[in-house]
Amino acid sequence: MAIKVVSPGLSTTVQDLGRPGYYHIGIPLSGAMDRAALAAANLLVGNDESAAGLEVVFMGPELEFTAPTIVAVTGGEIPPKLNGTPCETWASFAVKSGDVLSFDFLKAGARAYIAIAGGVDVPVVLGSRSTYTLGALGGHEGRKLMAGDVLPVGVASSKARAGRSLEQKLRRKTSNPAELRMLPGLYWHRITEEAGKHFLSDTWKVAPEADRIGYRFRGGKPIDFVPRTPPFGAGSDPSNIVDACYPYGSIQVPSGTEPIVLHRDAVSGGGYFMVGAVIAADMDLIAQLQPHMPARFVAVDMPTALAARKDMNAQAAAVRASLQS
Amino acid sequence: MKTRYSFGGDEHVFVECDEEMSLQAFFKGLSMTNAVRESKIKGVTEICPANASFQIKFDPDVISPDDMLAELKRLEVSASKGVSSIKTRIIEVPVLYNDPWTHETLMRFRERHQDPNSTDIEYAARINNLETVDNFIKAHSGSPWFVSMVGFVAGLPFLYQMVERGRQIEVPKYLRPRTDTPKLTVGHGGCFSCIYSVRGAGGYQMFGVTPMPIYDPAQSISYLKDFMILFRPGDIVKWRPIDRPEYDQIVADVDAGKFVPRIREVNFSLEEFERNIDGYNKKLEETLYGH
Numbered sequence: 001m002a003i004k005v006v007s008p009g010l011s012t013t014v015q016d017l018g019r020p021g022y023y024h025i026g027i028p029l030s031g032a033m034d035r036a037a038l039a040a041a042n043l044l045v046g047n048d049e050s051a052a053g054l055e056v057v058f059m060g061p062e063l064e065f066t067a068p069t070i071v072a073v074t075g076g077e078i079p080p081k082l083n084g085t086p087c088e089t090w091a092s093f094a095v096k097s098g099d100v101l102s103f104d105f106l107k108a109g110a111r112a113y114i115a116i117a118g119g120v121d122v123p124v125v126l127g128s129r130s131t132y133t134l135g136a137l138g139g140h141e142g143r144k145l146m147a148g149d150v151l152p153v154g155v156a157s158s159k160a161r162a163g164r165s166l167e168q169k170l171r172r173k174t175s176n177p178a179e180l181r182m183l184p185g186l187y188w189h190r191i192t193e194e195a196g197k198h199f200l201s202d203t204w205k206v207a208p209e210a211d212r213i214g215y216r217f218r219g220g221k222p223i224d225f226v227p228r229t230p231p232f233g234a235g236s237d238p239s240n241i242v243d244a245c246y247p248y249g250s251i252q253v254p255s256g257t258e259p260i261v262l263h264r265d266a267v268s269g270g271g272y273f274m275v276g277a278v279i280a281a282d283m284d285l286i287a288q289l290q291p292h293m294p295a296r297f298v299a300v301d302m303p304t305a306l307a308a309r310k311d312m313n314a315q316a317a318a319v320r321a322s323l324q325s
Numbered sequence: 326m327k328t329r330y331s332f333g334g335d336e337h338v339f340v341e342c343d344e345e346m347s348l349q350a351f352f353k354g355l356s357m358t359n360a361v362r363e364s365k366i367k368g369v370t371e372i373c374p375a376n377a378s379f380q381i382k383f384d385p386d387v388i389s390p391d392d393m394l395a396e397l398k399r400l401e402v403s404a405s406k407g408v409s410s411i412k413t414r415i416i417e418v419p420v421l422y423n424d425p426w427t428h429e430t431l432m433r434f435r436e437r438h439q440d441p442n443s444t445d446i447e448y449a450a451r452i453n454n455l456e457t458v459d460n461f462i463k464a465h466s467g468s469p470w471f472v473s474m475v476g477f478v479a480g481l482p483f484l485y486q487m488v489e490r491g492r493q494i495e496v497p498k499y500l501r502p503r504t505d506t507p508k509l510t511v512g513h514g515g516c517f518s519c520i521y522s523v524r525g526a527g528g529y530q531m532f533g534v535t536p537m538p539i540y541d542p543a544q545s546i547s548y549l550k551d552f553m554i555l556f557r558p559g560d561i562v563k564w565r566p567i568d569r570p571e572y573d574q575i576v577a578d579v580d581a582g583k584f585v586p587r588i589r590e591v592n593f594s595l596e597e598f599e600r601n602i603d604g605y606n607k608k609l610e611e612t613l614y615g616h
Contacts (some may be wrong), residue, residue, distance in 0.1 A: 023382070024373040025554050026384070026476040026522075039351075125542070134525055135479035137542040137553075185331040186339055232490065233346030233516040236497050242346045243474060243483055243517060245373045245380035247333030254502075268476035269375055271498065271515060277334030302390055305335040309385060 001067040001118065005149040006100065009061035011131045013212075014120050014139040014151070014163055016052040017127035018264065026268045030130035030138065033264050033287030034111055036316060037075035040166055041115035043323035044072035044092040046159030051119030052129035054145075056112040058290075060103020061145060063114075065095045069153065076109020076174070076288050085241040091165035109174050109288035111200060111259050117156035132265055134213065159324075170319050174285070176316065177203065177294035180261070181308065182251060187241060187273035191256075195223040199259075200299050200321050207258060208291045212265040215286050216258050217295060223256035223275075235271055245269045249277040251297070259297075261286060281308035326350060328401055330394060335385050336391055341378040351379035351473045354408025354596055355559070360400040364376065368393065374558050376483055376517070381600045394597055410594035415469065415561040415613045417587035418520070420445065421572040422462045422533035426507040431531050437501040445530040449513065463492060465532065466564040468606050470518060472556050478525065480540035480554035484518040484562055487598070487606060494518075502528035509534050511564070522554075522587055526611075531546040536567075536575035537586060547582045555586075561593065589613050 005012075015038065018031025032038035032055055039049035054061070060078045065071075073080040080087050082104050087093050089112075095101065103112070109116060120141050122129050130141025140149055148208035179206045188196065202220035209216045234240045239255050246252065246262050252272040253259045261278055265287060278286070279300065300308075326349065328343040340357065343350035358374045361381060368387030373380040383393050423446060435441040440448045450461035477483075486493045498514040503526060506512070510521040512529030519529055521541035527591035539556060541549040549555060567575070578584035591612050598605045 020382075021371060023371055024476070025557075026479045026481055043526075132479075135523060135540070135542055137479065142542055183332055183334050186333055212562075231343075231345035233495075234344075235515040240498070240515065242344070242377045242515070243477075244341070244375045244378040245339065245476065247337040247339065247380060247382075249334045267478060268373070269474060270477055274333075277332075277337065280335050302335065303334065306385060306390070308337055313386065 001069060001153040003116065003120075003153060004064040004066065005145050005147055005151070006062040006064055007147050008145040009056055009103070010059040011057045012061045012145045013055050013131040013133065014052050014122050015055045015130045016128055017050040019126055019130050019132070019138065022126055022253040023268050027126065027137065028132060028264065028266045028268060029136060030128065030132045030264050032113060033076050034113065034284045036172060036284050036319070037111070038113045039089065039316065040319050040323070041074040041113045042119070044164050044166065045070045045115045045117040046157045046161065047115060047117065047119050049320070051115065051116040053113050053120060054123065056114065058106050058110060058141055060112065061100045062100060064100050067097050069095055069156060070162055071095050071101065072115050073112055074114040077107035078112040079107060080197040088165070090171050091134045092162050094162040104264045110290050111287050116153050117160035118154035120183050121152040124197070126211065130190040130252070134265060135145070162277040164323060166319065167322060170315070170322060172284070174288040177296060178285060178289055179296050180278050180285065181298045181300045181305070182276045182278045183302065183305055184276040186247075186250060186276055188275050190225055190238070190273050190305070191275065192224045192226055199223060200297055203294050203296055206289045206291050206293045206295060209300065210289065212263055213267060214260040214262045215289065216260045218258045220259070223253055225256060229281060239273050240271050243269055243271040245290070247277050248273065249280065249283055251276055251278065263287070279305040279308055281305070281312040326353065330397065332390055333380065335390060336382055338381045338383065338397060340380070340397065341376065343377045346377050347580070348471065348485065348595055351471070351485070352409050353407060354379045355411070356404040357397070357400060359408065360404040361397065364396070364400060364599050366393070366396050373476070374474065375476070376485070376578065386551060400501055409596055411559050413559045413561060413593050415563060415589050415591045415609055417565055417613060418535050419537060419567045419571070419575060420466065420511050420533045420535050420564045421567055421569060423458065423533045424572070427510050427531040430505055430507055432502070433505070434499070434503045437503060439497060439500060446532045449494065449530055449532065452496065453494050459585045462566055464567050469609050470564070472558055472560040472562060475554070475556050475558055478517070478523050479542070480522040480556060481519055482539070482556040482560070482562070485516065486518070487602065489602060496530045498528040499530070502526055506531065507534060509536070509538065511535060536572050538579060543590050546579060547584070548586055552557070561609060563590065563610065587613065594612060
């Protein structure tokens, strides 16, 4: 069983739930940017939720199946079509040998996830099948898909069946404008009180430079810094620090102008200060933001972050319970 | 040196050992990260040492953030005496300074540079009062460098010059980062040199390239078969200026699987190093070259 890539879409990559454990040497987490959507797609086709699928960005690929199997598409609304006929999302459906899955124009969100019964069976590298394109690591030859690629698919489990569907209330909607909850910290003390206030009250817009490494935002007021003598080794710009680790989700603001939230393919460290980090429960939301969409950063405290995390875990458990029957 | 703790979202604790860079700050971080590793705190998922700070990733479903923070503060007390000597490696890195590839790249991004009318290495020589590029190359390659962090992208080493602070080379980063940097560029920003392990964006000044790959995801290069990344924090690097014919020869040898990097085991003691920096560096070099 294999998938032939007829056309690759804009930037389609093989992703599973990620490659933790190598960040200390600069290899990022990688994996699906919208983890909940990939997990749901996998459960719909009877896979383990951490199986490798395809992450589709803005514009879908055209894929041909070489054998009958079960497929599901979840995540942002990039409507799938089977042999030209629209098919249901957040639901599993059967495909025959020679069937072609293609996609209509993006309607909402930014990333869709395709799961195939058995999972995409590219080699496991450092514990994961995820693609880290900057490091040419994992996935299919360490890169986004190209026309003519052939992807091996694993053996479907006995749980694979068509007609399974995730109930509406368990599918996550994207909100507009997006509200990204963040925990102020890290180098928050570097900015003035006034700058902190408008960072949180301004409406930002997703910049065109928004990818798996990080999402850049623009349109808010430039940030004023608390004056200082630059610490040795940091560099002279007020936004410079002695190069340090960048947490996944951290918000850096180079030169105090455009915030960047680091995502699954984050650079693991560098010399720009950070105002804090987006809470884990809101990271999946970022995956579904399109360029030019408005977004706000909302400061929360740790108890709120942990409560949001609890809700996220409960939601994941509900999806599991609903689909593993 | 005052330790500062902060949460990075709900999954990370960020610990700054010192605001400014020094080997003391690096070793304080090393002591603490070793202590965290040895204490096997439940819920710690990753330990990331950096130049003068470190980061602990943890699972708040296993350990509460407050408990995690308390554990780290407890370890700070016991790690305060800490390590100041390590068993490590000294690695020779051949460098073609003033190479054609970084030159082509820096010319493309001149409008993002502090001094559009000179090259990165000319600019660095001038602002470090080294007068000529040759003097700059002598200063850059004359002493060993300490790998105080690995990261940014896969396997990229940050290198700290092992000389008195007054002699350390310092340059600003580009005004706006480049969108391109040749693979294996030797760069410098703030007080750190680096080797770009992959082609990509970058903001450090570019001085040259090494023909010696330091990251190989395919693990086909002879000395990267066991692990795809060459450098580890604590390694010591000695740059060796080479000319174009030698550069080409090393590239051919790497391709043919014949190139063997010069690497020697060495003990590094921070106290002994600080007591007599030049003398200590000379001994390190003797270990590397075996005379």
